[in-house]
Each structure stands twice: as structure tokens, then as C-alpha cells.
Amino acid sequence: MKLKQAIELDRKDSLKKYKSHFLNSKKEIYLNGNSLGKLPIKSIKKIRKTIDYEWGDRLVRSWNEKWLDLSDNLEKKLAKILGAKKREVKIGDSTSINLYQIVFSLLKSNLYKKSLISDSFNFPSDNYIIEGISSNFNIKNPTIINYSQDISAEINLIEKAIKKSPGILCLSLVSYKSGWMYPLKKLNDYAKKNNSIIVWDLSHAVGATHIDLKKTNTLAAVGCSYKFLNGGPGAPGFLFVDNSIQSKLENPIKGWFGHKLPFKFSDKYEAANNINKFDIGTPGVLSMVGMEAGLDIITKATTKSIRKKSISQSEYFISLINQELDSYNVKIESPRDPLNRGSHVTISHAESWKICRTLAKGSKKFPKIICDYRPDKYIRFGISPLYTSFQDLYHTINALIEILKTESYKKIKKEKNRVT
Amino acid sequence: MKLKQAIELDRKDSLKKYKSHFLNSKKEIYLNGNSLGKLPIKSIKKIRKTIDYEWGDRLVRSWNEKWLDLSDNLEKKLAKILGAKKREVKIGDSTSINLYQIVFSLLKSNLYKKSLISDSFNFPSDNYIIEGISSNFNIKNPTIINYSQDISAEINLIEKAIKKSPGILCLSLVSYKSGWMYPLKKLNDYAKKNNSIIVWDLSHAVGATHIDLKKTNTLAAVGCSYKFLNGGPGAPGFLFVDNSIQSKLENPIKGWFGHKLPFKFSDKYEAANNINKFDIGTPGVLSMVGMEAGLDIITKATTKSIRKKSISQSEYFISLINQELDSYNVKIESPRDPLNRGSHVTISHAESWKICRTLAKGSKKFPKIICDYRPDKYIRFGISPLYTSFQDLYHTINALIEILKTESYKKIKKEKNRVT
Known part of the structure; x- marks a missing residue:
């Protein structure tokens, strides 16, 4: 293992300039962008302006001057990143609420049979949400597909489940544990052929992979913006609904922001006739403002280049693990095929x-x-191509060798943090 | 009408020092705290610290160091302001989502008959939400009580509606149009006697009136924090559920933050056995941080003193309107009894x-x-006792006299803003 090689790889990296767009501490290596992404420098100014000028000085006038167009602007930017049309993406409440809205509305629409399917690789909250819906609607419990191992989903089992009980599936495009990435188009096409739909959770994929929702025939998706999108702690989630089914879906939570004309204060709810019908209440402006700078950086860097670098970095990292850590009982728990x-x-x-x-x-x-x-035995290393360097990965392997060789980890006490 | 009198009233005002806790423009009078409250000076520092240090520097570690306790701390403070116990208040998603959660869970609980009642004074979003729930649950449309005029709710009509069809009511404690305030305890007691429950929307009341949820036998409530609580644009809403019925209610939207142990990532959803079961997804940290300073100011000033000043200011304002604007076809559309x-x-x-x-x-x-x-003919003047002075009200009347006498309003063009 040679430092020279890492330095050379960094030198050739066409995305290296983007690291300076984020706040970086010189004293540490951050491989947790898959949990909370770094702070884009431009977000600092943007949020300050929102507080000092828009809230502090312009007060209620800022709704007309800025905030009412805020989600619209962000949605256009995010739609481009996702390969979606501009009126197919809605930014607003949390990912869990977004998933609830979509799955509930699909069940209500009668577009698909009332069967719910997920798998054990899905993020727990997603499974809680759909299980909660099933128990509230007196439909059968969701089918949860289990695989023979923890690294790769077995596509044939998913296809079998669809065949057996067509309906509504929910899967995470990139699994939060192993990092497994599903063949998006293949599964969408299989679902379609079998009168089924897959609602994709893009949380662990968006911003670090290349996603084209239209080309892959995706019909519905949700995701969060605080991981590889670098939107800030608890930044809003988003949902995507393909134009072809939008008019058939109805938001179960009919708040005033989903109304065609919210500020008419009319007696009757009339849903907006576009994606805005999925809005609910007053949007959390401060949390939303934090999203913009991150989206801009990704747009500039392009998701294709980001994906390319991500693959070359994870390949490099895995090759070093194989080479250096094999003798220390370290197992790779991610798919080998990039x-x-x-x-x-x-x-x-x-x-x-x-x-x-x-x-x-x-x-x-x-x-x-x-x-x-991640309980009970996993360590995840998040590679954020916008700010992770090859040298970061090199030094991480070096540190692991040091820790495992000297067994210095034995000095750590047992208590665990709540978020890990 | 004498300026001297206003100056004297301000001089005697025991809350006058609190104005300096907010960012104030010298050049204008802000009577819109009922729509978006002013920026507490301390919020500027708090949010900056959250961005620069907690997000920018500590990154994911801030969840353990700060953010996981954030809502808990705010809930304790808000509970005190509301006269509730600390585990009866949940801060999180928007008011509309909070109302959806409570009404849905009440319907599901079978604690009350599946009848929904609201009135025409209620905020439109609340009526949209409960109408949406009724249409999704195949229960009868909500009964909407209409009154003979726009200023005061007729309590006998509410009681009649309860008698006729006991169940679940939703009312706004202070009506967004006329400012009418319902007799909270009287109606709660009447509802209870008739096997009914009232879910109160406190949005236009909290922070500017004195509310004691326990003493008034309130069982359920929701509200927003961006008006008189000065929490910032789109700051989170809150919900209150009395301890006596909490264990019987189930959150319809079962996200991971409502789980007993969210970071165990267990397969099965097990609801937290306290108010936290109403949590859903990752909380919007930036929007939440903006709430704290406002709550602290209200706690210091006390809601009793705030209410006292509010009454004396609205009485003063109404007396000036009567005295000075009667000849200009201005009608008072608020209740005369404070x-x-x-x-x-x-x-x-x-x-x-x-x-x-x-x-x-x-x-x-x-x-x-x-x-x-507010369409189609109303102007609302929000009195925020923490920063509104008697002189502000005096100058407003003066301005109205000037505008009405000279008819200078005729120069305004017709287009309307979206938020007004």
C-alpha cells in the first residue's frame, strides 16, 4: 500500500476542487456523509440572510418576496439531478411522511392491488410506515422478503414475490447496511409487466450515484436531503411522482398548502392540479434554505462524474481492505461488483x-x-466524492491496520451513543 | 385622541423591556405578529451556532451532543407555557400534520363516536384536514357549524351539534378572522358530559393569551409556533395529548423517530410508550432551533402578564377606532368583550x-x-404584547384617519399578493 498512489489518484481527480466548497476540518477525516453531509460554505450566507434580512427585517413580506417560490426553485434543481421533470418532484416534509403520502394514495387509487411488499434491506422506518398503513387499512401485513445473506438482494426472490402477489413494493435503491444497489430499470420494468409499482427510497443513493428516474421508468420515489445532498440536519425529504399517474393520486393529508389557492381561504379543499397537491402545511423555511447550495454543487459537478469517482474510490478502498486487513478478521460486507x-x-x-x-x-x-x-457488527464508510479524497481512504486503512495490530480498541468502554 | 395618553400607557407598561429582545426596525410599525412573529435577537446566535459549529464542525456527532435532546427541551418549555405536563407536548411536524395525527388516532381509538364537527370560524386548513380524513375513512362528511354573523361563535349551536351527533370536534381557540375566543373550559366540560372531545387549534392564541390546558380540562390540541411564539418562518407545529388518553392513541404515521428505540434499527415497530410515539421522521433541526429564544421570552414575561397587556391594548385600540373612525364606514369585526x-x-x-x-x-x-x-374585506391588526406599544396603536389610528380622510388608498392598483 503506497501513499504515492493515493496522492497520484487525488492529483488526477477532476472533482477535487469541490472539497473547498464545504467547511472542512483539517484535523479529521469525515466518512459519514451517508448519514449527515458536510456544510456547504454558501449555505452559511444563505441561511444568515434568511434569518437576518428575510425574517428579521422583511418579516411576513418575505413570503411573497421569496419563500413562496422557495420549494419551487429547489424542486426544479432536484428534478434535474434526478432526471425528472420539474413538476414531478415535491420537497417538503420528512421522508417518512412522504412515503406515507405516496403509499396511502396508491392504495386509495385502486391503480394496483392492495398488496404491500418490502424487503429486509429496506430502511426500518420505511417498513414501519408501510406496516402502519396496512394495520390502519385492514389489509394484509406487508410481505417482507428475506435474503440468504446480508450483502446482495436476490432479484429472483423479488420477482417471485411480485408474481405471487402483485401490488405496491417499497425498496431502498441503495441499502443502508451493505450499500447494495438494485437494478432500477430492470425491476421497474418487471413490476410494470406484472401490474405492480415500486416506490423507491433514494435516501442513500441520491447525490452520490447517477439516477435517471425517467430513463429507468421509475414511477414513484422518496428520499432525504441531509446525506449526500448536504442539505443540513433534518433537511426536508422529497417525493417524486411520475406525470403519468399524478392525476390519479390524492394526498391523504389535505393541508392548505396543497390547495389550488391556499390564500383564498376558501371553505372547500380543492387540490392543486399538479405536484403541489402533495404539500401539506407551512414549509419549514430555515430547513429548506439549507438545501440549495448542496444542490447547486452537485449540479455543477454532475452526477455522472460523481458516480464515476465514487466507483473508483470504493474500488480503491475495497482493494486496500482485501490487501491489508484480511488477516485481522475484517470482512467486507458490501457487494463486490461496483x-x-x-x-x-x-x-x-x-x-x-x-x-x-x-x-x-x-x-x-x-x-x-x-x-x-450499525448494529450489531457493521462499520460503514461513506464516500462522498465531492469532498472525500483518495488520501482520506488511504489514511483510514492505515489507521485500521494500526488499531487492529495493536488492539488499541480494547481500551474503549462499553456504553454506546444513541446515534452511532 | 391624545399622544400623551399613549406615551403614559407605555411608560406604565411592565412588559416594555421585552421589545428590545427582538429585532426592530425603527421605520415601521409591525402589527402582523399573528401571522409571522418577530425575530428574537438570541435566535440569531443560536441558529448561527447550530450551523457553524454543530453542523459545520461537529457534524453527525451533534445528534448525540445536542439535537436528540432538542425537541425534548423545547417541549418542556412549551408545556409550561401551556399549563401542560412535560410529556404531554410534542413538537415536530406542521400543524396540519399534527391535527391529522390526532384526529386519525382518535377515530381509530374508538374512544368516541366517528362523528366529526367543526365550524366556519376554524382555520381552513383544519377543515380541509378533517374533511380529508372523513373522505378517506368512509365516514360521514364533517358537520360544519355556521353562525348568524362573522364575529362571535354561538355556543348554543356548538352544544346543539354535540348533542345531536357526539364525537370529535375541532375548533380554533382564537378564530383567525374575528379573533373570537371560545370559552375553553365550558366547552370541554360540555363535550365530556356528552361523550365528545374537542381538539383545539391554539395557533392564533398561544403566546398572546393565557392558556391553562389542564385547568380547562383540555384533552387534545395542536398549534403553530411561528405566530405569537416567534419561532420563525415555518417553525414546527406542536400537539398536546392529555396523559389520560395517551396510551389509547396510536400514531397513524409510524416513522422511526416514534419508535421506542429508533437507533436499534429493529425490524418491528414498537411505539414509544410516551408522547414521543407521535414523532415521525428526522426532525428539522434548523427550524426547531429557531423556537427556543421565543419560548424563553414568553416564560420570563409570563402569559398572565402578556394576556393582561393584550387586553388593555386591544381595548385601547378598539376605543380609538370607535372614537375616530366611525364616520369612515369602518366596522369593528372583533368581539367587544375582551x-x-x-x-x-x-x-x-x-x-x-x-x-x-x-x-x-x-x-x-x-x-x-x-x-x-384577509379576503374579502377584512384587515387584521395583530397585537403582540411583547413588542407592540400603545404608541404603535396610536400612530396606526392616526394613519387610518389620514388615509380615509384623503382617500389616498385610491392610488393603489388592483393586483394582490399571494400572502396578504
Whole structure:
């Protein structure tokens, strides 16, 4: 393993200039952009302006001057990133609420049979949401597909489940555990042929992979913006509904912002006749303003270049793990084929929690390295091509060698944080 | 009408020092705190710290260090303001979503008959929400009580509606149009006797009136925090559920933050066994941080003192309108009895829209005065006792006299803003 090689790879990296668009600490390596993305420098000014001038000085007038167009502007930018049309994306409440809205409205629409399918790779909140809907609607519990191992979803099992019980599926495009990435178009096409629809959760994919929702025949999706989109803590989620089915869906939560003319204060609810019908209440302006700078950076860098770098970085990282950590009982828990992998690499070790804490503390031999632990034995390393360098990955492997060789992780006490 | 009197009233005002806790423009009078409250000075620093240090520097670690306790801290403060226990208030998504959660869960609980009642004084979004729920659940459309006039709700009609069809009511404690304030305890007690429950929307009341949810036997409520609570544009809404019925209610939107142990990532949803079960997705941290300073100011000033000043200011304002504007076809559209009035005063005039715009523009004779127009003929003047002075009200009357006498409003063109 040679530092020279990492330096050379960084030198050739066409995206390296984007690191300076984010606030970076010199003293640590941040490999947790898959949980909370870094702060874009421009967001600082934007949010300050929103507080000091728009809220502080212009007050209620800012609704007309700025805030009413805020989500619209962000939606246009995000739609481009997703390969969607501008009136197909809605930014607003949390991902869980967005998923609730879509699945509920699909069930209500009678476009598909009332069967719900998910898998064990899906993010728990998604499964809670659809299970909650099924229990409230007196329809059968969702079918949860289980696989024979934790790394790759078995596509034939998904197809079998669709065949057996066509209806509404919910899957995470990139699994939060192993980083497995599903063949989007293939599954959408299979679902369509079998009178089914897949609602994709893009949370762990968007911003670090290349997604083209239209070309892949995606009909519905949700996602969050605080990971690889760098929108800030608890930044709003988003939903996508293809134009072809929009008019058939009805928002179950009929708040005034989904009204055709919210400020008419009319007695009767008349849904907006476009994607805005999925709006609910007054949008959280401060949280929304934090999203814009991140979207702009991704648009400039292009998702194709981001994806290319992500693959070359995860390949590099995995090759180093294979080469250097094999003798320390470290197992790679991510797919080996980059086409089936998102932008984080997961490893396992019996002492994952302690290793993770040791990395975070840093030492004389290595800087603080922030990655995350997922119960019960996994460590995830998030690669954010916009600010992760090859040298970051090199130093991380070096630190892991040091920790595993000296068993310094044994000094860590047992208590665990709540968010890990 | 004498300026001296206003100056004297301001001199005696025990809350006058709180104005300096907010960002104030010297050049205008802001009577729109009932729509968007002013920026507390301390919020500027708090939000900056959240961005620069917590997001920018500490990144994902801030969840453990700060953000996971954020809503809990705010809920304790808000609970005190509302006269509730600390585990009875949940801050999170928008008011409309909060109302959806409560009404849906009440319907599902079978605690009450599946009858929904509201009135024409209620905020439109509330009526849209409950109408939406009724259409999705195949229960009868909500009964909407209409009154013989626009100023005061007729309590006997509400009681009649409850008698006729006991179940679940939704009312706004202070009506957004006339400022009518309902007798909270009286109606709660009547509802209880008749196996009914009232879900109160406190949006136009909280922060400018004195509310004691426990003493008034309130069982359920929602509200927003961007009006008299000064939480910032689109700051989160809140919900209140009395301890006595909490265990019987189930959140229809089962996101991971409502789980007993969200970061266990377990397969099965197990609801938190307290108010946290009403959480859904990742909270919008930036929007939430903006709430704290406003709550602290209200706690210090006390809602009793705020209410006292609010009444004395609205009485003063109404007496001036009676005295000075009677000859200009201005009608008072708010209740005359202060015990039935919240903290805004509504007037009507055939040219309300134009008058409102003229006030906002200011002139050589008067400063810019920001109030708001509500279709089709109303102007609302929001009194925020924490920063509204008697002189503000005096100058507003003066400006109205000037505008009506000279008919300067006729210069205004017809187009209307979206938010007014």
C-alpha cells in the first residue's frame, strides 16, 4: 500500500476542487456523509440572510418576496439531478411522511392491488410506515422478503414475490447496511409487466450515484436531503411522482398548502392540479434554505462524474481492505461488483463498535476518522466524492491496520451513543 | 385622541423591556405578529451556532451532543407555557400534520363516536384536514357549524351539534378572522358530559393569551409556533395529548423517530410508550432551533402578564377606532368583550385591500404599518404584547384617519399578493 498512489489518484481527480466548497476540518477525516453531509460554505450566507434580512427585517413580506417560490426553485434543481421533470418532484416534509403520502394514495387509487411488499434491506422506518398503513387499512401485513445473506438482494426472490402477489413494493435503491444497489430499470420494468409499482427510497443513493428516474421508468420515489445532498440536519425529504399517474393520486393529508389557492381561504379543499397537491402545511423555511447550495454543487459537478469517482474510490478502498486487513478478521460486507454498490462500503468485525470509537478518537498515529457503526457488527464508510479524497481512504486503512495490530480498541468502554 | 395618553400607557407598561429582545426596525410599525412573529435577537446566535459549529464542525456527532435532546427541551418549555405536563407536548411536524395525527388516532381509538364537527370560524386548513380524513375513512362528511354573523361563535349551536351527533370536534381557540375566543373550559366540560372531545387549534392564541390546558380540562390540541411564539418562518407545529388518553392513541404515521428505540434499527415497530410515539421522521433541526429564544421570552414575561397587556391594548385600540373612525364606514369585526377576544383586532371596509397596502407603503405623514388583509374585506391588526406599544396603536389610528380622510388608498392598483 503506497501513499504515492493515493496522492497520484487525488492529483488526477477532476472533482477535487469541490472539497473547498464545504467547511472542512483539517484535523479529521469525515466518512459519514451517508448519514449527515458536510456544510456547504454558501449555505452559511444563505441561511444568515434568511434569518437576518428575510425574517428579521422583511418579516411576513418575505413570503411573497421569496419563500413562496422557495420549494419551487429547489424542486426544479432536484428534478434535474434526478432526471425528472420539474413538476414531478415535491420537497417538503420528512421522508417518512412522504412515503406515507405516496403509499396511502396508491392504495386509495385502486391503480394496483392492495398488496404491500418490502424487503429486509429496506430502511426500518420505511417498513414501519408501510406496516402502519396496512394495520390502519385492514389489509394484509406487508410481505417482507428475506435474503440468504446480508450483502446482495436476490432479484429472483423479488420477482417471485411480485408474481405471487402483485401490488405496491417499497425498496431502498441503495441499502443502508451493505450499500447494495438494485437494478432500477430492470425491476421497474418487471413490476410494470406484472401490474405492480415500486416506490423507491433514494435516501442513500441520491447525490452520490447517477439516477435517471425517467430513463429507468421509475414511477414513484422518496428520499432525504441531509446525506449526500448536504442539505443540513433534518433537511426536508422529497417525493417524486411520475406525470403519468399524478392525476390519479390524492394526498391523504389535505393541508392548505396543497390547495389550488391556499390564500383564498376558501371553505372547500380543492387540490392543486399538479405536484403541489402533495404539500401539506407551512414549509419549514430555515430547513429548506439549507438545501440549495448542496444542490447547486452537485449540479455543477454532475452526477455522472460523481458516480464515476465514487466507483473508483470504493474500488480503491475495497482493494486496500482485501490487501491489508484480511488477516485481522475484517470482512467486507458490501457487494463486490461496483454496479451493484452505492457509495458506502461496509465491513464487519466482532469489535466493530470499539473500532469505530477508536477511529473517532484519533491518536498520535492517525487523525480522527468519523464513520459509523450499525448494529450489531457493521462499520460503514461513506464516500462522498465531492469532498472525500483518495488520501482520506488511504489514511483510514492505515489507521485500521494500526488499531487492529495493536488492539488499541480494547481500551474503549462499553456504553454506546444513541446515534452511532 | 391624545399622544400623551399613549406615551403614559407605555411608560406604565411592565412588559416594555421585552421589545428590545427582538429585532426592530425603527421605520415601521409591525402589527402582523399573528401571522409571522418577530425575530428574537438570541435566535440569531443560536441558529448561527447550530450551523457553524454543530453542523459545520461537529457534524453527525451533534445528534448525540445536542439535537436528540432538542425537541425534548423545547417541549418542556412549551408545556409550561401551556399549563401542560412535560410529556404531554410534542413538537415536530406542521400543524396540519399534527391535527391529522390526532384526529386519525382518535377515530381509530374508538374512544368516541366517528362523528366529526367543526365550524366556519376554524382555520381552513383544519377543515380541509378533517374533511380529508372523513373522505378517506368512509365516514360521514364533517358537520360544519355556521353562525348568524362573522364575529362571535354561538355556543348554543356548538352544544346543539354535540348533542345531536357526539364525537370529535375541532375548533380554533382564537378564530383567525374575528379573533373570537371560545370559552375553553365550558366547552370541554360540555363535550365530556356528552361523550365528545374537542381538539383545539391554539395557533392564533398561544403566546398572546393565557392558556391553562389542564385547568380547562383540555384533552387534545395542536398549534403553530411561528405566530405569537416567534419561532420563525415555518417553525414546527406542536400537539398536546392529555396523559389520560395517551396510551389509547396510536400514531397513524409510524416513522422511526416514534419508535421506542429508533437507533436499534429493529425490524418491528414498537411505539414509544410516551408522547414521543407521535414523532415521525428526522426532525428539522434548523427550524426547531429557531423556537427556543421565543419560548424563553414568553416564560420570563409570563402569559398572565402578556394576556393582561393584550387586553388593555386591544381595548385601547378598539376605543380609538370607535372614537375616530366611525364616520369612515369602518366596522369593528372583533368581539367587544375582551374575554371573548384573542390578541388581534379585525376591522372591515369596502376598500380593505387598498387601505392595507397604503398602510404598508407608509407616507410622509405616517411610518410603514404592516398588518394583514384577509379576503374579502377584512384587515387584521395583530397585537403582540411583547413588542407592540400603545404608541404603535396610536400612530396606526392616526394613519387610518389620514388615509380615509384623503382617500389616498385610491392610488393603489388592483393586483394582490399571494400572502396578504
